[in-house]
Ligand SMILES: CSC[C@H]1O[C@H](OP(=O)(O)O)[C@H](O)[C@@H]1O
C-alpha cells in the first residue's frame with residue numbers, strides 16, 4: 001500500500017478548489033519548464049491533494065501552449081498517484097447535453113503542435129495507451145458524480161483538437177458521424193499520454209458545455225454560451241472533486257490495470273547508449289525504473 005495523493009488538473013472554469021486543510025500554493029520547478037501555475041496543496045478527508053489550474057489562474061495559457069510535460073512532471077514530483085482532469089467539452093451526442101458530465105475512456109488525438117512524450121532520442125520508450133484512462137479511478141469519479149446528483153455518462157470518446165478556433169461544421173459532422181467521437185476538447189491530449197508515461201492513473205471528467213457545430217437546432221458553438229454553461233456548472237466539478245478523497249481513501253493498492261507499472265518494459269534504449277542529460281530529466285517521471 002502507498003499513500004494516495006490525488007492530483008487534479010482543473011480546466012476552463014475551474015481555477016481553484018475550496019475546503020483544503022493546510023492549503024498552500026506551492027511553486028514546483030521541473031526539468032520540463034514552468035508548470036501552468038503554482039499548485040494548491042492540502043488535505044481533504046485525510047487524503048493529500050494537489051490542484052493545478054491547467055490554463056493558469058486568470059486563464060493565461062492557450063490549449064496549444066499549456067506546458068503539459070511540466071504539469072505532469074510537477075504532479076508526479078509532488079507524489080501524485082492519481083490524476084483527475086476536469087475539462088469543458090463540446091458534445092456530439094443528443095443524449096450528452098450541456099450540463100451533463102462524461103467520464104471519458106478513449107481519445108482520438110488530432111493535436112499536432114505539442115510535445116507529446118518525456119522520452120526521445122537518448123532514451124526511447126514506447127508505452128501502451130490502448131486503454132488511456134484508469135477504470136478504477138473512473139469508478140471513483142462516477143460514484144462521486146452520482147453522489148453529487150450530477151447527470152453522468154460512463155464512457156465516451158474525446159476528440160482532442162489543436163484549436164484554438166472551434167471546428168468547422170464539416171469537421172464537426174465528420175468527427176461525429178464517421179469517426180464516432182462523443183465529445184470534443186482541446187487539452188486532454190497529450191496530457192493523458194504523459195500521465196501514462198509517468199505511471200499515473202488518469203481519469204478525465206468532461207463537462208458538456210455545448211453541441212459543437214453539428215446540431216441542426218443549436219447552430220455553431222460560441223464562447224459566450226460556453227462561459228454561461230460553465231458558470232452554471234463549475235460548482236458541480238468542484239463538488240465532484242471534493243467527494244473523491246473519501247471514496248479513494250488515504251491508502252492505495254497497486255493499480256489492478258497496470259497504470260503504475262506502465263514503464264516496466266517500455267524503455268528500449270540499451271543502458272550504455274542512454275543520454276545522461278535526458279536520464280537526469282526523467283528523475284521524477286521514470287525514477288522507479290531508471291533507479
Ligand atoms: C473555454 S472553451 C475552449 C477551451 O475549454 C476547454 O478547456 P479545458 O479542456 O482545459 O477545460 C477546451 O479544451 C478549450 O481549451
Ligand SMILES: Nc1ncnc2[nH]cnc12
Pocket residue numbers: 088089090091161166167184185186209210211212213221226
Ligand atoms: N465545442 C468545443 N470544441 C472544442 N473545445 C471545446 N471546449 C468546450 N466546447 C468545445
